[in-house]
Amino acid sequence: MANRLASETSPYLLQHAHNPVDWFPWGDEALSMAREQQKPILVSIGYAACHWCHVMERESFEDARVAAFMNELFINIKIDREERPDLDHIYMDAVQSMTGSGGWPLNVFLTPEGKPFYGGTYFPPQAAFNRPSWSDVLHGIAGSWRDRRDEVYSQAERLTGHLVQANAIGKIKEPSAAGMSDAIRDGGEAGAGMSETGGGAASGAAIGRPAASDAAASDAAASNAAASNAAASNAAASNAAASGEGVSKDAVSGKEVDGDSANREAVTDQPVNEATSVGKTGAGADFLQNMSDTLYKDQLHAMATALLKTADKQEGGFGQAPKFPQTMSIAYLFRYAWLFSDRHPRPGAVHPSGGTRRVNSSRPGGEAEFPQAGEAMQHALLSVEKMMRGGIYDQLGGGLARYSTDNDWLVPHFEKMLYDQALFIGVLCDAYQLTGDSDYARVIHQTMDFIQREMLSPEGGFYSALDADSEGEEGKYYVWRKKELEELLGPDAALACAWYGVTEKGNWEGINILTKPIKRGQLLNLIPEITDEKWLDDRLAEIEEKLLARRSQRIPPGLDDKQLLAWNALMNMACSQAFAATGRESYRQLAIRNMDFMKRVFMHPEKGLMHTYKSGIAKFPAFLDDYAYLVQALIYLQELTGNTDYLDLAGSLVGQVLTDFGEEGNHLFYYTGQRQTDVIVRKREVYDGAQPSGNAVMAFNLQYLGLVLDRPDWRLRAAGMLESLSDVVTRYPGSFGFWATECMRAAEGCAEIVVVGQDADALRTEILANFIPFKVLQSATSENNAYPLLRNKPSAPESLIYVCQNYSCRQPVASVEALLRQI
Numbered sequence: 121m122a123n124r125l126a127s128e129t130s131p132y133l134l135q136h137a138h139n140p141v142d143w144f145p146w147g148d149e150a151l152s153m154a155r156e157q158q159k160p161i162l163v164s165i166g167y168a169a170c171h172w173c174h175v176m177e178r179e180s181f182e183d184a185r186v187a188a189f190m191n192e193l194f195i196n197i198k199i200d201r202e203e204r205p206d207l208d209h210i211y212m213d214a215v216q217s218m219t220g221s222g223g224w225p226l227n228v229f230l231t232p233e234g235k236p237f238y239g240g241t242y243f244p245p246q247a248a249f250n251r252p253s254w255s256d257v258l259h260g261i262a263g264s265w266r267d268r269r270d271e272v273y274s275q276a277e278r279l280t281g282h283l284v285q286a287n288a289i290g291k292i293k294e295p296s297a298a299g300m301s302d303a304i305r306d307g308g309e310a311g312a313g314m315s316e317t318g319g320g321a322a323s324g325a326a327i328g329r330p331a332a333s334d335a336a337a338s339d340a341a342a343s344n345a346a347a348s349n350a351a352a353s354n355a356a357a358s359n360a361a362a363s364g365e366g367v368s369k370d371a372v373s374g375k376e377v378d379g380d381s382a383n384r385e386a387v388t389d390q391p392v393n394e395a396t397s398v399g400k401t402g403a404g405a406d407f408l409q410n411m412s413d414t415l416y417k418d419q420l421h422a423m424a425t426a427l428l429k430t431a432d433k434q435e436g437g438f439g440q441a442p443k444f445p446q447t448m449s450i451a452y453l454f455r456y457a458w459l460f461s462d463r464h465p466r467p468g469a470v471h472p473s474g475g476t477r478r479v480n481s482s483r484p485g486g487e488a489e490f491p492q493a494g495e496a497m498q499h500a501l502l503s504v505e506k507m508m509r510g511g512i513y514d515q516l517g518g519g520l521a522r523y524s525t526d527n528d529w530l531v532p533h534f535e536k537m538l539y540d541q542a543l544f545i546g547v548l549c550d551a552y553q554l555t556g557d558s559d560y561a562r563v564i565h566q567t568m569d570f571i572q573r574e575m576l577s578p579e580g581g582f583y584s585a586l587d588a589d590s591e592g593e594e595g596k597y598y599v600w601r602k603k604e605l606e607e608l609l610g611p612d613a614a615l616a617c618a619w620y621g622v623t624e625k626g627n628w629e630g631i632n633i634l635t636k637p638i639k640r641g642q643l644l645n646l647i648p649e650i651t652d653e654k655w656l657d658d659r660l661a662e663i664e665e666k667l668l669a670r671r672s673q674r675i676p677p678g679l680d681d682k683q684l685l686a687w688n689a690l691m692n693m694a695c696s697q698a699f700a701a702t703g704r705e706s707y708r709q710l711a712i713r714n715m716d717f718m719k720r721v722f723m724h725p726e727k728g729l730m731h732t733y734k735s736g737i738a739k740f741p742a743f744l745d746d747y748a749y750l751v752q753a754l755i756y757l758q759e760l761t762g763n764t765d766y767l768d769l770a771g772s773l774v775g776q777v778l779t780d781f782g783e784e785g786n787h788l789f790y791y792t793g794q795r796q797t798d799v800i801v802r803k804r805e806v807y808d809g810a811q812p813s814g815n816a817v818m819a820f821n822l823q824y825l826g827l828v829l830d831r832p833d834w835r836l837r838a839a840g841m842l843e844s845l846s847d848v849v850t851r852y853p854g855s856f857g858f859w860a861t862e863c864m865r866a867a868e869g870c871a872e873i874v875v876v877g878q879d880a881d882a883l884r885t886e887i888l889a890n891f892i893p894f895k896v897l898q899s900a901t902s903e904n905n906a907y908p909l910l911r912n913k914p915s916a917p918e919s920l921i922y923v924c925q926n927y928s929c930r931q932p933v934a935s936v937e938a939l940l941r942q943i
Contacts, residue, residue, distance in 0.1 A: 129734040130200040132168040140187035154195040154232040165199045165226040168680035169535035169585040173225040179245040215239035235276040416867035423853040436503035444523045447543040448857025457497035460490040511633035518570030534588035534595040542690035549701035553891035580717035581683035682734040689749035696756040700888035744814035762899040787840040812858035875899035877919025
């Protein structure tokens with residue numbers, strides 16, 4: 121018999137629709153019933169691709185006896201964290217504050233008023249892994265609610281007060297580096313990061329006892345949510361299991377248990393508390409002036425130093441296992457290397473547009489002055505190379521898994537998230553534009569093929585994720601035995617095994633995760649039968665086709681087919697970046713089609729933007745990330761097309777953000793809009809996790825559109841946002857990768873590039889093929905007085921390119937090569 125989740129559209133909620141637990145979706149019905157019946161609320165949060173969410177469902181939520189107890193004594197609510205990231209952020213912060221870490225599944229107990237008082241992550245059916253059983257937890261909470269309700273309410277009030285206090289960013293008037301440093305060191309409970317796995321101690325703050333340390337090794341989606349109330353940490357710690365392990369109190373029994381620190385994504389320090397000055401309204405103009413001084417170079421060098429200190433120089437990435445892509449830190453290193461090395465171009469690969477790509481070379485003596493520039497470039501390229509050749513990348517079908525459980529990028533946690541594909545494509549494009557190496561282009565195309573084959577809806581939207589499990593086993597869909605290749609490929613098996621690193625022994629539990637241990641050129645020397653590169657390319661393509669066909673006969677992982685505005689916008693930007701880097705027209709057309717889809721299904725004429733869409737239904741008011749990413753995607757798309765309608769819509773959306781998410785006297789924006797009334801606290805998210813902070817992206821949007829639309833107040837607001845965080849970003853760039861790049865943008869300034877004339881499309885396509893990270897690009901076939909950069913630039917007999925600074929332009933040029941010399 122189905123429960124109330126059967127009428128939902130979320131794949132995760134539908135997975136639980138036939139549990140004997142009487143699950144409610146989050147909403148007025150459940151919350152009102154809790155208040156009327158004076159029952160505590162159990163909120164259980166997860167997502168469709170979460171392996172340990174599935175495990176806990178099978179072990180506990182499908183157990184009729186356990187379900188009967190839950191139904192009798194609790195109001196049980198299931199939440200898809202991707203549908204309601206705001207609730208996930210709040211209750212994740214609560215669990216981290218109580219226990220020291222968090223993860224998914226996230227199980228939190230609330231008062232009937234929605235205030236948290238106890239929580240943990242995965243609980244087994246019997247006490248194991250230094251965790252109490254789920255039944256023990258339920259009985260313990262029920263007893264506390266019955267016998268010690270006053271203490272429960274006291275703890276809920278204290279914890280809610282902590283959440284409000286920790287979110288009171290920007291209340292102190294005088295910012296100082298020392299103040300920020302002290303706040304990070306001393307303010308609040310330690311955050312240990314979070315992930316999703318079965319190991320570790322799952323505990324919560326027992327009623328009437330001190331908050332215990334939950335060292336649950338869980339799946340760490342490294343979202344803003346996870347890191348947002350935890351403190352800034354440096355990037356290396358983002359992977360390392362640093363804090364939270366050791367001895368803690370079991371939430372129910374009170375016994376001491378050993379913690380476990382595996383599979384953490386964002387290991388953090390202390391939360392930024394009310395003693396910080398983050399977000400306070402200050403003099404953005406002063407910040408811009410300071411960033412133009414030589415002091416800024418020290419900040420940029422300090423950020424690069426902090427990242428490189430944590431770099432794994434052998435295997436790429438940052439820190440130790442589990443290792444996450446951390447693409448925003450890689451992107452920063454690419455830009456740092458570009459900025460502090462010679463940018464005089466040398467000829468590179470021919471771009472499909474017919475223009476010439478330029479690849480940046482090292483300045484003679486440049487590395488002596490800025491030795492980190494070469495090291496930064498080397499490590500960024502190493503990291504991308506190791507990922508795209510490792511088991512974390514699906515060598516056969518394309519697509520990046522969420523993270524690697526080992527240092528070598530061999531054994532992934534196999535689910536594929538849309539946002540990871542988008543961000544990985546971004547750094548692949550950086551690498552290709554900087555080097556011209558066709559291997560990067562090959563992986564761009566393979567990943568884009570995967571997206572279009574498996575993640576694209578008929579309507580033009582992008583699906584959210586592919587599960588890690590198939591047939592109840594994690595990774596089963598993706599792994600191979602050598603015998604399978606020999607039976608399928610016959611005489612080509614030896615070549616395939618060499619290419620994909622397949623052995624009789626296997627590289628993971630007796631089977632093989634496909635990797636690319638050697639490059640194509642090495643195969644020419646390794647296999648005597650190979651006669652030439654054309655023959656090799658043909659054979660490898662045929663092998664890949666046969667293996668893909670065989671794999672398609674297996675039972676595939678589950679698909680989370682809801683479509684999220686924020687993630688679609690990220691993927692839209694990736695399509696734009698892929699077109700810019702490779703010139704493949706189909707990517708631009710895909711970006712246009714997807715933008716049309718987003719405008720059609722997510723834009724409500726009265727309610728504004730909506731967050732999620734499935735089966736013809738758009739739900740939930742959009743969050744800051746939705747607005748911020750969509751505005752950025754519109755900016756990217758107008759650069760590709762010259763269509764100013766995208767700029768006008770972006771400007772309108774920024775106005776909505778300022779009204780609905782802003783607050784007078786504070787530069788930073790809330791995560792939820794004014795109309796979101798079912799949350800106990802409005803949070804400001806500032807940390808870059810698995811996805812960039814919506815606030816950081818808004819800083820980019822305000823700076824860019826402030827220039828293009830002549831809104832100096834927007835540019836000052838962007839400067840104020842950077843000013844409020846620049847000190848902590850400098851100290852902990854691994855937790856603020858996107859912010860770090862925006863600080864660099866403020867320091868370097870943007871090249872204002874304008875193309876006018878009949879050849880505007882061809883010229884802008886050629887411009888986009890080059891690595892010019894800090895630019896504003898507008899183009900038109902004739903002058904357009906509605907936009908300051910296009911004003912007073914009539915088309916000449918030939919198309920012209922202008923390079924401007926603060927609307928003051930140099931002598932126009934007629935070729936991209938001449939443009940590159942100017943910038």
